[in-house]
Amino acid sequence: MATDTKRRLVIVESPGKVRSIAQYLGEGYLVEASIGHVRDLPTGAAEVPAKYKGEKWARTGVNVENDFEPLYVVQADKKATIRKLKDALKGVDELYLATDGDREGEAIAWHLLQELKPKVPVKRMEFHEITPDAIRAAVAAPRELDTDLVDAQETRRILDRLYGYEVSPVLWKKVMPRLSAGRVQSVATRLVVDKERERMAFRSASYADLEVTLDAAGHDPDSFTARVATAAGLKVASGRDFDSLGKLTTKAVHLDLEGGQALADALAGASVIVDSVEAKPYTRRPYPPFRTTTLQQDAGRKLGFTAQRTMSVAQSLYEGGFITYMRTDSVTLSGSAVAAARAQVKELYGASYLPEKPRVYSSKVKNAQEAHEAIRPAGDNFRTPQETGLRGDEFRLYDLIWKRTVASQMKDAEGQTVTIAMTATPSAAVEVADATTGEVRALDRAGLSASGRTITFPGFLKAYVEARDEGDADDATANLPAVEKGEKLAVAGVEAEDHATRPPARYTEPSLVAKLEELEIGRPSTYASIIRTITARDYVFKKGSALVPTWLAFAVTRLLEDHFTELVDYQFTAGMEDILDEIAKGNADRVQTLKNFYFGSDGRDGLDSLVNDLGEIDARALSTFHPVGGEESGIAVRVGRYGTYVEDADGNRANVEEDLPPDELTVEKARELLATPAGMERELGADPASGNAVVAKNGRFGPYVTEVLPEGSPKSAKPRTASLFKDMSLETVTLDQALQLMSLPRVVGAIDGEEVTAQNGRYGPYLKKGTDSRSLENEDQLFTVTLEEATAIFAQPKTRGRRAAVAPLKELGNDPVSGKPIVVKDGRFGPYVTDGETNATLRKADSIEEITPERAAELLAEKRAKGPAPKKTPTRRTTTRKAPAKKSAAKK
């Protein structure tokens, strides 16, 4: 065989794989990483190349009128990667695109091809585990790029862009700026909202049950407990017999504590006979190895990690070569991993714990793409946690992964479940009233039941026990004595216990992610960031580990449900995945798919017509709710721009705390809020002149001071109020300052017989003379300005604002169109260029230092092309003053 002297470049996605793959391939192979995607649709106007700027579709980067042609740009932070790959390409004879073997990986390969434009032969190489055999086999059997699969990815990408960039602006107009909607986040939010709705509609039922302690002398153990399961042949109601409205759904006796106590008393001296003893074998299989979601769930439950923390610790374990790739939907172990796990089982637990054949797991995830292995310890020989030398979070997470992997190759746990049924006959019949119907029943006998489980062989449980969420506790593990049918037992004690049914539990981070996975929404690489997004938008907040929706989420979800019903349907993504699969197989057409989505089909409205028909969306109605149980209360809960508030029929309002879960906003709570004045209030003291208390409050327009008029003051009497100056704060303002502020407006004097006053207003401090007014430079002038100065100010024209006199920052020659000189000026909205007629603000990418005359002319031309600014629609009264600070989610 001739020596192969060809040099080849292999491009993978993750830099973490480069070293081992290079090692497996040996000489002649140069391995580099693309570090994920290299191109994408432009994020915003700043990324759109100049030649497309004027296009209608530049905002989304998708030309919907030309078969949804996408515009791709190499993001700034990827330019260096492309340059590096191009350099690497220069010295090779062949290119192997070894990006992940899934939809996104195929697209990355295609984008690389488009950007690198290689002159050498190109092959697509695919592998699903990083072992020497797998890598060598992959390089020996390359394939062609699958353009159908790329089509499927592009369809997914374009659809997500159109959804996100068309629907979000609807929310800006109708609810609040900066909000967002998207295929994944909007459904995630809706899930959390729906759960809260269930909790709000939930009505608790209370019921009693009885626990009987039985004497089993002569056995081991010599006593055990049983439940009263039936009374007079009828089932005794327990939690699962009630529906979410607290109604009994089965034919059963509903005991209240009193009835339970009466029955308990009657059973205290009862004789008990064993009716049956049933033993069933019990086996339990180990859990499959971890994938991203199950790792996040278990690390959340056992280690208390957030999804984000889990992923960040896993990332460092991956980079350190301790575990395999952590973003995966596969539960498959490579052959060498199975061998490693089995070797370790034998070594640590003995051959009796090892199944004859390796266990094989297959993914239950419907849209699993299986580009990677399961998450497991790296290598062909697993290191025990102690051997790794890891510490802290890394040790704990590795330990979890190691145990789960080893346990997945162990034998089933085996044991028995035993159920004992007994009849108790009270010494005298007792009468008990049914708590639901009021019917009085004579209870002459009760059926008792006890169950327990014994483990005879622990199997995998020796290595690993999965933690459970609270609420599904498995308490049937008690060990029971070996009593026999017909045996008589004595009652050692009876206790009646009161219970109440509980509303469905809220989602936690891991349980929401698990639900999303079940609905085929989101991908392993995004699970952690989904929660970050809906938290950053203030749709959801955490209370302990529970995810609680805000009223804002209720408003947004309702808007989407009412007007974009299909888009927040829980099956929407699953349906989309089916179509994408058809595209990937070459059975469906991407353009037709996108047309159906965007322009509609068979009488169904498309996205385009939905977002362009906003007249019907009644923002006020969408943002109005009732407190829990308060449909008739006359109290409304409203989501406003400054937060959520309650309002009664008289128009009284009160803020709702941001961290109050919606299901706790009952009518009583709303009344309580309305009874106590809104927001923070600080007493500053009494005005020595009037004796009135002076308080500082937060209002619609920011912090202000006001006085409390004595009770019985005439209704026409208005308290003096005044906004704080900008350099004052609610926490530190003093009584003296407050009194001075409230002394405004100050009469400065008179000009031409007209009184001049200095006062603080909506646009800041100003002088007023009849109907004429002038702004003041600063707030202190309200107290210091003299009549002389005021006269001079009124002698100036009105536009003597601080901006007018500002000199140009830079001159940029003459505009080629108007012929007039272009200058850069600093204005209210930051730097802008102007030729005296047309003004254009500099974009994010521009700077005063670097702007060229050409760029300035371009900005002006763009602005002229847009025509006159659209007439502002009359908005509700707003203010330039800052809204009360909202918890702002720091964006990374």
Next chain:
DNA sequence: CAGTGAGCGAGCTTCCGCTTGACTT
């Protein structure tokens, strides 16, 4: 949500999925 008078160059916000450093404290 307190209650008060101008006229002025707007542009940007936003999606989902793939992958790591480079930043600052």
